[in-house]
Amino acid sequence: MPRDANPPDRTMPRDADPPALVHNLLLFGRVLRAAGVHTHRERMVDAIQAIEWIGVGSRADMRATLCSLLVHRHEDLPLFNDAFDVFFRAHGSSGLDLPLFSLGERARVVARRDAGAPQRLDVEEPADDAAAAAAFALGAYSTVEVSRTKDFADFTAAELEAARRLLLRIRWEPGVRRTRRWTRARHGDIDMPRVLRRNVMRGGELIELPRRVRREAPRPIVLLADVSGSMDRYSRMLLSFASGLTRSARHVESFVFATRLTRVSRHMAAAGGHRVVSRVVRDLHDWGGGTRIGDALRTFNTTWARRVMRHGPVVLIVSDGWDRGDPKLLGRELARVRRRCSWLIWLNPLLGSAGYEPLTRGMQAALAHIDDFMPAHNLASLEDLAAHLKRMGSARHGNHQHL
Amino acid sequence: MSRAPLSIPASVDALQQALGGEQYIAERGLAVPIYLALRLRRPLFLEGEAGVGKTEVAKVLAAALKTSLIRLQCYEGLDVSQAVYEWNYPRQLLEIRMIEADSGLDRAAATKELFTEAFLIKRPLLRALEETRERAPVLLIDEIDRADEEFEGYLLEFLSDFQVTIPELGTIRAVEPPIVIITSNRTREVHDALKRRCVYSWIPYPDFDKEYRIVTSKVPGASERLARQVTAFVQELRTADLYKAAGISETLDWAAALVALDRDVLDAGVIDETLGLLLKNQEDIDSVRGERVGTILARATA
Numbered sequence: 001m002p003r004d005a006n007p008p009d010r011t012m013p014r015d016a017d018p019p020a021l022v023h024n025l026l027l028f029g030r031v032l033r034a035a036g037v038h039t040h041r042e043r044m045v046d047a048i049q050a051i052e053w054i055g056v057g058s059r060a061d062m063r064a065t066l067c068s069l070l071v072h073r074h075e076d077l078p079l080f081n082d083a084f085d086v087f088f089r090a091h092g093s094s095g096l097d098l099p100l101f102s103l104g105e106r107a108r109v110v111a112r113r114d115a116g117a118p119q120r121l122d123v124e125e126p127a128d129d130a131a132a133a134a135a136f137a138l139g140a141y142s143t144v145e146v147s148r149t150k151d152f153a154d155f156t157a158a159e160l161e162a163a164r165r166l167l168l169r170i171r172w173e174p175g176v177r178r179t180r181r182w183t184r185a186r187h188g189d190i191d192m193p194r195v196l197r198r199n200v201m202r203g204g205e206l207i208e209l210p211r212r213v214r215r216e217a218p219r220p221i222v223l224l225a226d227v228s229g230s231m232d233r234y235s236r237m238l239l240s241f242a243s244g245l246t247r248s249a250r251h252v253e254s255f256v257f258a259t260r261l262t263r264v265s266r267h268m269a270a271a272g273g274h275r276v277v278s279r280v281v282r283d284l285h286d287w288g289g290g291t292r293i294g295d296a297l298r299t300f301n302t303t304w305a306r307r308v309m310r311h312g313p314v315v316l317i318v319s320d321g322w323d324r325g326d327p328k329l330l331g332r333e334l335a336r337v338r339r340r341c342s343w344l345i346w347l348n349p350l351l352g353s354a355g356y357e358p359l360t361r362g363m364q365a366a367l368a369h370i371d372d373f374m375p376a377h378n379l380a381s382l383e384d385l386a387a388h389l390k391r392m393g394s395a396r397h398g399n400h401q402h403l
Numbered sequence: 404m405s406r407a408p409l410s411i412p413a414s415v416d417a418l419q420q421a422l423g424g425e426q427y428i429a430e431r432g433l434a435v436p437i438y439l440a441l442r443l444r445r446p447l448f449l450e451g452e453a454g455v456g457k458t459e460v461a462k463v464l465a466a467a468l469k470t471s472l473i474r475l476q477c478y479e480g481l482d483v484s485q486a487v488y489e490w491n492y493p494r495q496l497l498e499i500r501m502i503e504a505d506s507g508l509d510r511a512a513a514t515k516e517l518f519t520e521a522f523l524i525k526r527p528l529l530r531a532l533e534e535t536r537e538r539a540p541v542l543l544i545d546e547i548d549r550a551d552e553e554f555e556g557y558l559l560e561f562l563s564d565f566q567v568t569i570p571e572l573g574t575i576r577a578v579e580p581p582i583v584i585i586t587s588n589r590t591r592e593v594h595d596a597l598k599r600r601c602v603y604s605w606i607p608y609p610d611f612d613k614e615y616r617i618v619t620s621k622v623p624g625a626s627e628r629l630a631r632q633v634t635a636f637v638q639e640l641r642t643a644d645l646y647k648a649a650g651i652s653e654t655l656d657w658a659a660a661l662v663a664l665d666r667d668v669l670d671a672g673v674i675d676e677t678l679g680l681l682l683k684n685q686e687d688i689d690s691v692r693g694e695r696v697g698t699i700l701a702r703a704t705a
Contacts, residue, residue, distance in 0.1 A: 180480030
């Protein structure tokens with residue numbers, strides 16, 4: 001690592017007495033955890049042992065040692081490096097309290113320098129907890145009746161909360177895909193390995209013909225939600241939808257975008273994830289500008305697709321199609337998304353309003369590349385979506401009758 | 404059996420030297436984790452984009468430690484019969500027929516005879532355990548991200564016990580744990596439980612100096628000037644916004660191709676003609692070919 005190019009910058013005296021060294025390492029472990037690096041306590045023991053072997057003479061070696069033992073996720077590397085720099089610079093031989101504990105504040109956002117890269121986001125309880133709790137209480141007594149056909153945009157806060165809980169009850173079953181694993185079955189191909197095995201067990205006599213089929217697994221879902229300003233009236237409800245989806249179906253990857261694309265899968269999976277994500281959305285708004293769907297999809301295709309588009313997922317794009325970017329780029333990137341998925345559904349909340357026609361440039365460019373164009377403006381439309389997904393079975397574009 | 408236990412380099416420097424002896428350039432950031440994995444006897448988990456030389460680490464390490472390399476290539480649906488062991492049923496059936504023809508079948512005796520090592524097909528994980536009777540081998544579990552989660556679960560168990568139980572034969576244990584190297588292209592997240600057991604190392608694309616040294620040592624026919632230009636161009640190309648960046652082996656293939664074409668210097672024309680060796684995605688090639696090649700070349704040779 002180039003920042004360690006000028007070596008023996010002694011971070012600790014070579015003959016540092018062991019208890020102090022151990023103490024420092026434990027403290028560093030705590031700082032890492034506080035900064036949000038997923039370290040594992042057991043590895044601390046290894047780290048202490050390893051430092052003994054490697055020595056504390058070279059900063060670069062020490063960084064490599066601690067990094068290889070305490071970090072096991074690529075996305076944690078920048079955090080680790082920041083924490084290492086702060087800790088082992090500010091941290092002379094004597095004082096070990098001041099700068100660390102400022103770092104040790106809970107769940108601090110550490111800004112990333114590389115633009116375009118997936119952002120790291122903190123998980124912090126929102127300030128409007130009280131408001132949420134109040135709304136929660138309302139819903140709990142079911143005093144609010146929610147119309148299934150009322151537009152989300154017209155919901156009151158209490159209705160939103162009640163609707164949110166109704167959303168959590170929808171069961172999402174996004175069809176199945178065939179895996180390459182075999183499983184025993186009554187009908188299907190003859191299970192040759194088992195035929196042979198049984199044959200041998202029974203001394204060469206063939207008594208029955210066991211059969212097998214390819215096992216089926218739920219199809220993964222990839223959700224790309226537009227959270228730009230024009231989607232504001234729907235964002236909150238749609239994030240709840242995304243969070244319910246993530247918790248009910250097994251393999252869901254979710255992303256939000258306005259001008260930039262951010263992965264929020266991990267946050268969504270947590271209880272109350274939608275609240276964390278709405279903070280993310282606010283942050284995204286801070287970046288300003290309108291939606292650039294094509295650019296967001298481009299980032300998705302180059303940075304994330306290889307990792308989240310395995311096994312032919314169903315892709316859901318939620319957007320009103322108001323696009324400030326280049327429609328040609330949008331068309332091209334969308335075509336690429338479609339090639340790698342089994343089914344591409346565009347959910348547009350505006351499709352629910354009478355008289356809406358998809359005339360925006362973005363929507364026009366998109367229509368040629370999607371399998372289904374569906375509304376997402378009220379509870380009924382989301383229930384329809386759930387039913388639609390369930391009916392889909394193992395369909396892929398190209399081999400389907402229209403559903 | 405005479406056992407020659409594995410000797411581990413005494414320090415990171417010694418390890419670097421041993422790897423260097425196999426024409427492999429390992430900077431400290433990589434040598435330290437390898438060394439720690441050896442000392443701690445933990446699996447080494449190497450992650451990085453395709454083509455940064457992860458598999459190479461295992462090959463070179465086996466050579467440097469003078470031990471054998473056993474490789475398990477992962478794929479979706481990989482199961483115990485392909486990863487650990489399988490009985491050779493066709494041979495067993497033949498054997499049954501032969502016993503029948505010979506002497507009439509004595510069931511108990513036949514079963515005993517049929518389920519012996521002679522009829523066992525040993526797959527990489529079992530072979531790695533057995534090999535430790537001679538000397539701990541390097542066990543390369545390549546592209547774990549391609550296997551499904553079921554296999555990861557099995558692997559977790561294997562890595563903690565280093566033993567395999569075959570109901571008909573008994574339990575086979577490692578005399579000492581093999582040196583395990585797991586690689587992942589990160590096409591999906593590998594479960595934390597597995598990664599936590601390992602010494603983790605992220606391998607980035609090499610910087611200019613490292614890649615230049617790799618080119619000169621692997622493509623000796625390339626002139627110094629060509630090697631410099633090739634490396635600079637590839638480095639510059641990796642910063643372009645592409646679906647699939649060129650890996651080290653692409654650099655080497657390209658350099659070798661240019662040597663075969665008797666090229667001593669890069670120009671836009673020859674790059675256009677040979678771009679297919681560097682970029683394997685048609686859209687990437689289309690977006691770079693022509694004008695952009697010139698710009699990138701200008702920046703690279705600046």
